[in-house]
Amino acid sequence: MTTVTPENSLEPISKAVRGRKSRAREEELLVWPDLVFIEFICAVLFTVLILILSVLVDAVLLDRANPAITPNPSKAPWYFLNLQELLLHMHPALAGVIVPTVALVALGAIPYFDSSSEGQGEWLSTPRAWLNLWVGALVGFFGTLLLILYDASKHVKIFEMIANGTLSPRAPSTPSAEQYAAALEARGDAVPSGLQEIINGANPVLSATDTVPSEFYSQSIWNGASGYTAWPESLEFLTTMRGIQNNIPWPEWSKSIPLGNLLRTDLFGFPRIELNIDIAALIVEQIIPVTAMIGLPVLLAAVASKTGIAQTKRDHMIMQFSGFIAVYVILTVVGTYFRGIGLELEPYTIFSHG
Amino acid sequence: MASNERPQRGTLGDRLYDAAFQNRLWRSIFRSGYPNTPRNQMLAVATNVFLHLHPTRIHRTHVKITHTFCLGGLSFFLFLGLTITGVLLMFYYVPSIERAYQDILALETDVRFGQLMRNMHRWMAHGMVLTVIMHMMRVFYTGAYKPPREFNWVIGVVLLVLTLLLSFTGYLLPWDQLALWAITVGTNMVGSAPILGEPNRFVLVGGYQVGQAALIRFYTLHVIGLPLIAAVFMMVHFWRIRRDGGLARPL
Numbered sequence: 001m002t003t004v005t006p007e008n009s010l011e012p013i014s015k016a017v018r019g020r021k022s023r024a025r026e027e028e029l030l031v032w033p034d035l036v037f038i039e040f041i042c043a044v045l046f047t048v049l050i051l052i053l054s055v056l057v058d059a060v061l062l063d064r065a066n067p068a069i070t071p072n073p074s075k076a077p078w079y080f081l082n083l084q085e086l087l088l089h090m091h092p093a094l095a096g097v098i099v100p101t102v103a104l105v106a107l108g109a110i111p112y113f114d115s116s117s118e119g120q121g122e123w124l125s126t127p128r129a130w131l132n133l134w135v136g137a138l139v140g141f142f143g144t145l146l147l148i149l150y151d152a153s154k155h156v157k158i159f160e161m162i163a164n165g166t167l168s169p170r171a172p173s174t175p176s177a178e179q180y181a182a183a184l185e186a187r188g189d190a191v192p193s194g195l196q197e198i199i200n201g202a203n204p205v206l207s208a209t210d211t212v213p214s215e216f217y218s219q220s221i222w223n224g225a226s227g228y229t230a231w232p233e234s235l236e237f238l239t240t241m242r243g244i245q246n247n248i249p250w251p252e253w254s255k256s257i258p259l260g261n262l263l264r265t266d267l268f269g270f271p272r273i274e275l276n277i278d279i280a281a282l283i284v285e286q287i288i289p290v291t292a293m294i295g296l297p298v299l300l301a302a303v304a305s306k307t308g309i310a311q312t313k314r315d316h317m318i319m320q321f322s323g324f325i326a327v328y329v330i331l332t333v334v335g336t337y338f339r340g341i342g343l344e345l346e347p348y349t350i351f352s353h354g
Numbered sequence: 355m356a357s358n359e360r361p362q363r364g365t366l367g368d369r370l371y372d373a374a375f376q377n378r379l380w381r382s383i384f385r386s387g388y389p390n391t392p393r394n395q396m397l398a399v400a401t402n403v404f405l406h407l408h409p410t411r412i413h414r415t416h417v418k419i420t421h422t423f424c425l426g427g428l429s430f431f432l433f434l435g436l437t438i439t440g441v442l443l444m445f446y447y448v449p450s451i452e453r454a455y456q457d458i459l460a461l462e463t464d465v466r467f468g469q470l471m472r473n474m475h476r477w478m479a480h481g482m483v484l485t486v487i488m489h490m491m492r493v494f495y496t497g498a499y500k501p502p503r504e505f506n507w508v509i510g511v512v513l514l515v516l517t518l519l520l521s522f523t524g525y526l527l528p529w530d531q532l533a534l535w536a537i538t539v540g541t542n543m544v545g546s547a548p549i550l551g552e553p554n555r556f557v558l559v560g561g562y563q564v565g566q567a568a569l570i571r572f573y574t575l576h577v578i579g580l581p582l583i584a585a586v587f588m589m590v591h592f593w594r595i596r597r598d599g600g601l602a603r604p605l
């Protein structure tokens with residue numbers, strides 16, 4: 001039998017509580033009035049602030065709800081627009097459920113990763129705290145912004161701007177049948193007989209000055225003929241994330257692999273599960289996003305370790321947490337102000353999120 | 355602050371003071387006299403159920419505004435304000451898809467201060483999401499999640515989720531286009547989870563699309579379910595702050 005003494009009864013309590021210096025009375029203030037008054041003033045100030053705001057700005061009320069009319073764009077409340085933004089870049093299950101769940105669990109686990117007591121109770125008091133905050137925040141902010149711009153194929157625009165030396169990169173407009181045939185001849189290519197008929201006036205519907213029909217037309221040939229340098233066709237799959245799926249000739253079998261057949265749920269009286277895997281979609285919607293979301297922070301941490309920017313656990317925590325907040329902010333801002341009709345990437349300033 | 359424990363008798367002011375704060379009525383309500391001596395100031399805090407959330411003395415660095423920016427306190431303050439304005443809004447609101455939108459319109463036009471109440475509720479709700487997130491950032495950057503406060507951080511994360519859910523459930527109630535489609539987009543996200551997503555969405559919305567069943571579910575969660583749960587977690591949160599020895603400070 002063990003007797004409970006004041007000593008061992010304290011055993012389970014963390015060292016941090018037991019080991020703290022006894023309080024020096026002269027270091028302390030009375031809660032009344034020193035704190036209660038501050039709280040009171042804070043409360044009054046905020047009441048006034050909210051009153052003024054509420055008198056000046058009315059809460060939004062649109063038309064009565066109508067399930068038959070889907071507004072374009074339809075947006076979630078602002079604090080979820082970051083998730084809605086993710087939805088545009090990856091599988092909905094990832095963006096809508098798995099990412100937020102993992103993020104919250106990771107957030108809750110912070111104290112269990114970093115349980116040292118350094119830097120406790122004071123603003124950013126460890127040696128490299130500010131450095132790590134800025135590195136994490138800037139990398140998170142601009143890294144995410146670049147990824148968003150990449151998925152909106154802005155890099156293609158920039159390439160064409162530089163290649164053509166113009167600030168308004170626009171592929172030349174589609175030519176007439178006549179012009180296009182001339183371009184083909186200049187290249188030394190044969191003019192297809194259908195196109196020849198149009199030019200000779202043998203086509204009952206189209207004439208030589210009409211726009212060339214799409215079955216004869218190749219954008220890249222016309223670009224070349226009119227001296228326009230477009231994004232190389234061989235790199236078409238790098239225009240957006242989807243390009244990997246759409247612009248690579250994936251073999252037919254890879255588009256629907258019936259994994260569901262492997263799970264014999266019917267043996268247990270449940271219906272068969274429909275689970276057909278499309279490898280290209282799997283890569284684009286799941287493997288790449290997951291690799292990026294885990295890999296990029298890990299890469300950042302590794303670089304920070306190597307360069308000595310982050311040395312302690314607290315350093316890494318500050319960097320990752322700041323990065324997380326920055327990513328949350330940029331995704332929310334883009335989702336709120338830069339997703340317009342059809343959720344295209346463009347400025348959008350209707351205050352419909354009040 | 356008087357240095358001796360009892361105010362001196364004699365002047366008119368003192369006699370008025372005694373009449374006001376030393377009588378039986380005052381004493382029956384507040385166990386201490388007016389808090390003008392250190393003893394009474396500590397008693398005022400320790401014997402009052404609301405002020406008792408605080409310790410009687412705190413470290414001088416924690417009184418500095420820049421240590422907490424009052425953000426946790428403000429989150430709590432907004433929660434209280436939302437409760438008060440929310441109760442007032444409930445007087446005029448019926449959670450039925452026939453009436454809800456009409457009720458909000460009537461609230462804005464026919465009810466005195468109705469628009470103001472609605473505005474305050476709305477802005478405080480947005481404000482609370484912001485203050486809670488900023489409070490979390492202040493706790494993080496002051497390293498206040500470190501032992502022994504790990505678990506209070508976890509409770510904080512739960513409070514963050516509850517705050518978002520409170521705001522989200524409230525979003526549907528005006529039953530306008532904004533409400534309907536924001537909730538449709540939001541709940542569709544839940545529905546996209548593998549295997550359990552669709553059943554979960556069905557339970558949340560009470561059907562295949564956002565309609566009467568969803569409205570009554572969101573309403574019930576918004577006005578009673580979630581506030582109760584949040585209040586309980588806040589109690590634990592505040593209790594833990596006291597138990598963990600007040601706010602964190604350098605060891």
Ligand code: HEM
Pocket residue numbers: 422424425426427428429430433486487489490493496498499503506507508509510511513514517588591595600601602
């Ligand atoms: C409804 C939401 C919340 C309310 C009403 C609330 C309230 C408070 C209050 C009043 C304090 C006292 C100090 C201060 O004002 O900063 C506090 C401290 C604390 N809060 Fe919260 N909080 C909330 C959410 C959170 C969240 C989201 C987290 C973290 C994820 C968190 C973690 C903490 C911790 C660890 C402390 C102790 C800080 C220290 O020792 O310096 N709380 N909270």
